[in-house]
Amino acid sequence: MVNRDILDYTAVELSEKIKKGEFRVTDAVEAVFGQIAGTEEELHCYVTLEKDRALARAAGVQEQIDAGALTGPLAGVPFAVKDNLCTRGMRTTCSSKMLENFVPAYSAEAVLKLEEAGAVIIGKTNMDEFAMGSTTETSYFGVTRNPRNTAHVPGGSSGGSAAAVAARECFAALGSDTGGSIRQPASYCGVVGMKPTYGTVSRYGLVAYGSSLDQIGPLTKDVRDCAVILETIASHDEKDSTSMRRTDTDFSSALKEDVKGLRIGIPKDYLGRGLDPEVKSAVLAAAEVFREKGAVVEEFDLSLAEYAIPAYYTIAAAEASSNLERFDGIKYGYRAPETDELHLLYKRTRSQGFGPEVKRRIMLGSFVLSSGYYDAYYLKALRVKALIKKAFDQAFAKYDVILGPVAPTTAPKLGESLSDPLKMYLGDIYTISVNLAGLPGISIPCGEDAGGLPVGLQLIGDCFREKTLIQAAYTYEQEVK
Numbered sequence: 001m002v003n004r005d006i007l008d009y010t011a012v013e014l015s016e017k018i019k020k021g022e023f024r025v026t027d028a029v030e031a032v033f034g035q036i037a038g039t040e041e042e043l044h045c046y047v048t049l050e051k052d053r054a055l056a057r058a059a060g061v062q063e064q065i066d067a068g069a070l071t072g073p074l075a076g077v078p079f080a081v082k083d084n085l086c087t088r089g090m091r092t093t094c095s096s097k098m099l100e101n102f103v104p105a106y107s108a109e110a111v112l113k114l115e116e117a118g119a120v121i122i123g124k125t126n127m128d129e130f131a132m133g134s135t136t137e138t139s140y141f142g143v144t145r146n147p148r149n150t151a152h153v154p155g156g157s158s159g160g161s162a163a164a165v166a167a168r169e170c171f172a173a174l175g176s177d178t179g180g181s182i183r184q185p186a187s188y189c190g191v192v193g194m195k196p197t198y199g200t201v202s203r204y205g206l207v208a209y210g211s212s213l214d215q216i217g218p219l220t221k222d223v224r225d226c227a228v229i230l231e232t233i234a235s236h237d238e239k240d241s242t243s244m245r246r247t248d249t250d251f252s253s254a255l256k257e258d259v260k261g262l263r264i265g266i267p268k269d270y271l272g273r274g275l276d277p278e279v280k281s282a283v284l285a286a287a288e289v290f291r292e293k294g295a296v297v298e299e300f301d302l303s304l305a306e307y308a309i310p311a312y313y314t315i316a317a318a319e320a321s322s323n324l325e326r327f328d329g330i331k332y333g334y335r336a337p338e339t340d341e342l343h344l345l346y347k348r349t350r351s352q353g354f355g356p357e358v359k360r361r362i363m364l365g366s367f368v369l370s371s372g373y374y375d376a377y378y379l380k381a382l383r384v385k386a387l388i389k390k391a392f393d394q395a396f397a398k399y400d401v402i403l404g405p406v407a408p409t410t411a412p413k414l415g416e417s418l419s420d421p422l423k424m425y426l427g428d429i430y431t432i433s434v435n436l437a438g439l440p441g442i443s444i445p446c447g448e449d450a451g452g453l454p455v456g457l458q459l460i461g462d463c464f465r466e467k468t469l470i471q472a473a474y475t476y477e478q479e480v481k
Contacts, residue, residue: 005031006023006027006028006031007031007032007035007168007171008168009171010171010220010221010222010224010225011073011074011077011079011171011172011220011221011225011228011229012073012074012224012225012228014028014076014077014171015072015073015074015075015076015077015118016073018062018065018075018076019065019071019075019076024058024062025058025059025061025062025065025076025120026055026058026059026062028058028076028077028078028120028171029051029054029055029058029078029120029122030055032078032122032168032169032170032171033049033051033054033122035167035168035169036049036169039147039167039169040169042145042150043144043145043147043150043163043167043169044126044141044142044143044144044145044160045080045125045126045144045160045161045163045164045167045169046080046123046124046125046126046160046164046169047083047091047093047095047123047124047125047126047127047139047141047160048083048090048091048093048123048124049122049123050090050121050122050123051122053089053090054078054120054121054122054123057120057121058076058078058120061075061076061118061120062076064118065118070117070118072117072118072232073117073228073252074114074117074118074119074228074229074232075117075118075119076118076119076120077118077119077120077171077172078119078120078122078170078171079114079119079120079121079122079170079171079172079173079174080121080122080123080124080125080160080161080164080165080169080170080172080173080174081111081121081123081124081125081161081173081174082124082125082127082158082160082161082173082174082175082176083095083124083125083126083127083160084127084130084131084176084206084207084209085108085110085111085124085174085176085205085206085207085216086104086106086107086108086111086205086206086207087104087107087108087111087121087124088104088105088106088107089103089104090103090104090121090123090124091103091124092104092124092207093124093140093141094127094129094130094131094207095126095127095128095129095130095138095139095140095141096129096130096140096353096354096355096358097140097334097352097353097354097355098327098333098334098349098353098354099207099327099332099333099334100140100334102332102333104205106205107205108202108204108205108206108216109201109202109204109205109235109237109239109240110174110201110202110205110206110216110233111174111205113232113233113235114174114229114232114233117232122170125158125160125161125163125164125173125175126139126141126142126144126159126160127139127156127157127158127159127160127161128156128157128159128181128357129354129355129357129358130207130209130320130324130354130358131157131158131176131178131181131209131214132157132209132320132357132358132361133156133157133357133424134155134156134157134180134181134184134417134424134425134427134428135153135154135155135156135159135412135414135417135418135424136153136154136155136156136157136159136160136163136185137153137156137414137415137417137418138156138355138356138357138358138418140355143414144159144160144163145163145414146163146166146188146189146411146453147163147166147167147189148166148189148190148411148452148453148454149411149451149452149453151413151414152188152410152411152412152413152414152453153188153411153412153413153414153417154166154185154188154189154411155184155185155186155187155188155189155407155411156181156184156185157176157178157181157185158173158175158176158177158181158182158185158193158219159185159188159189161173161174161175161182161185161219162175162182162185162186162188162189162191162193162219163185163189165189165191165219165220165221166189166190166191171221171225172218172219172220172221172225172229173218173219173220174216174217174218174219174229174233175193175216175217175218175219176206176209176214176215176216176217177193177195177214177215177216177217177435178209178210178213178214178215178316178435179210179213179312179316179428179431179432179435180195180406180407180428180430180431180432180434180435182194182195182217182218182219182443183195183406183431183434183441183442183443183456183458184406184407184427184428184431184443184456185219186219186406186443186456187406187407187443187445187454187455187456187458188407188410188411188453188454188456189411189454190445190448190454190456191219191220191221191445192218192219192220192221192222192223192225192226192442192443192444192445192473193217193218193219193220193226193442193443194217194218194226194230194440194441194442194443194466194469195215195217195434195435195440195441195442196215196217196230196234196440196466197215197244197438197439197440197463197464197465197466198212198213198215198242198435198438198439198463199215199242199243199244199438200215200230200234200244200246200249200440200464200466201215201216201217201230201233201234201235202216202235202236202237202239202240202243203215203216203240203242203243204237204239204240204243208319208323209316209319209320209323210315210316210319210320210323210435211242211319211323212315212319213312213315213316213319213435213436215435216233217230218230218233222477223255223442223444223470223473223474223477224252224255224474226442226470226473227251227252227254227255227470227474228251228252230249230251230466231249231250231251231252234246234249234251235249246464248464248467251466251467251470253467254466254467254468254470254471254474255470255471255474256471256474256475257474257475257478257479258471258475259290259293259294259295259471259472259475259476260293260294260295261294261295261296262290262294262295262296262400262401262468262472263295263296263398263399263400263401264287264290264295264296264297264298264399264400264401264402264403264472265297265298265299265300265302265395265398265399265401265402265403266287266297266298266299266300266402266403266404267299267300267301267302267305267395267402267404268299268300268301268302269301269302269303269305269306270302270305270404270405270430271283271284271299271404274408274426274429275405275408276408276409276410276449278410278449278450278455279405279407279408279409279410279449279455280405282446282447282448282449282455282457283403283404283405283446283455283457285446285447286403286446286447286457286476287403289476289479289480290403290472290475290476293475293479295472297403300395300398300399302391302392302395302402303391304384304387304388304391305429305433307384307387307388308384308388308429308432308433308436309425309426309428309429309432310381310384311381311384311385311388311436312428312432312433312435312436313361313364313425314364314368314377314378314380314381315378315381315382315385315436316361316365317361317362317364317365317368318365318368318369318378318381319365320358320361320362320365321361321362321363321364321365321366321369322365322369324354324358324362327349327350327353327354328345328346328349328350329345329346329348329349329350329353330345333353334349334352334353335349336348336349336351336352336353350362357421360421368381385436385437388433388436388437389436389437389438392433392437392439392460392462393462396461396462400461400462400465400468401459401460401461401468401469401472402459402460402461403457403458403459403460404430404458404460405430405455405456405457405458406430406431406443406456406457406458407427407428407430407431407456408426408427408429408430409427410448410449410451410453410454410455411453411454412427430458431458434460438463439460439461439462439463440460440461440463440464440465440466440469441458441459441460441461441469442458442459442469442470442473443456443457443458444456444457444459444473444476444477445457446476446480457476459472459473
């Protein structure tokens with residue numbers, strides 16, 4: 001049997017090896033930091049790394065494993081966390097000058113759930129500033145590069161997390177998804193990423209962008225890791241008023257190879273103008289795999305897709321302008337120097353602390369919420385959101401799963417998207433409806449383009465149907481291994 005490098009194991013496989021005594025937790029942490037030493041300078045997946053803290057934590061976790069106190073499937077696994085999730089005693093910046101030196105006094109609920117399971121947090125990953133962007137190029141700390149081709153972006157806003165998993169700089173990572181920010185970078189980097197049903201994972205400790213849209217989820221090497229991590233972090237949390245009380249979160253029970261009789265719909269709107277031919281070919285080839293395994297696959301009309309982007313950016317910008325109002329230079333974060341007058345302090349702090357993309361969205365949000373425009377834009381967007389949810393409800397009356405691409409193209413080159421923000425926004429066309437409707441969605445690799453860049457397949461389910469998605473994704477993954 002060929003000896004595998006420790007970094008080749010999935011998170012669940014690694015934990016099994018550690019519990020059998022084949023590896024120590026410190027071996028895994030040292031291996032990850034060894035990999036980071038060789039690749040991080042070029043890729044820049046992380047904003048903050050805490051090696052000493054991680055090694056100290058690893059020693060403590062190992063003692064608990066040896067004592068039989070930690071027996072779960074993630075015990076001893078080194079994790080990365082997106083830098084908009086609060087971590088007690090570890091810098092949380094949202095990749096912004098505004099929070100460059102902010103160290104929270106508490107951890108996000110999702111992070112606490114991982115740590116309770118025995119995970120070791122090694123650092124915080126780079127992201128688009130305040131999660132506003134689709135390429136991880138708006139970060140105050142510099143761009144992250146795609147490990148598959150460093151001339152290209154890793155996607156965003158969870159690009160650092162996706163790139164870290166793809167580059168073996170961690171075994172798994174947490175990201176957040178407001179309009180595709182887990183699924184799109186997963187697609188671009190060739191890893192698995194899942195956005196669960198809204199309210200499944202507590203948002204407590206997640207720095208808010210669009211509160212009605214944000215959801216935390218995993219980025220992993222395979223579907224099994226994705227299911228196990230989601231099962232670990234899903235919980236009802238009284239500290240989050242949008243948290244759902246669910247009893248069906250045993251997601252690893254859905255790791256079965258069986259799609260016989262599964263009804264899969266492919267929206268015709270997702271296969272039309274703007275979709276790269278190579279992406280379309282890979283997605284349709286994946287659909288054929290499902291058909292050969294016994295699923296019923298057909299195309300259908302999913303109306304309102306063209307209205308999703310304007311509705312999303314109106315709602316998200318409006319919520320962002322409210323959420324980012326708290327960054328005023330008074331309580332915490334950056335404060336403009338040598339300013340005596342209060343309103344001038346607000347103005348200078350925000351002018352100097354926020355980057356161009358964040359300012360653009362704050363101004364858009366303030367505009368659509370302003371007197372005289374609220375009805376014309378924001379309320380209209382909310383009505384469209386309701387219609388999009390209704391269209392999905394009608395689709396799920398007929399289908400178990402909706403299948404399509406994650407993004408219209410593979411990863412663009414660095415610098416291409418920032419020069420045309422509207423083009424960057426249009427790159428979210430297949431992902432944002434899922435957030436508007438509060439649905440679960442998963443991205444799994446389904447091929448490559450001629451340049452070797454990964455193509456992602458998106459599977460969308462009805463609310464609380466993560467198990468259906470996991471079973472379908474697992475079946476496809478096993479078939480094409």
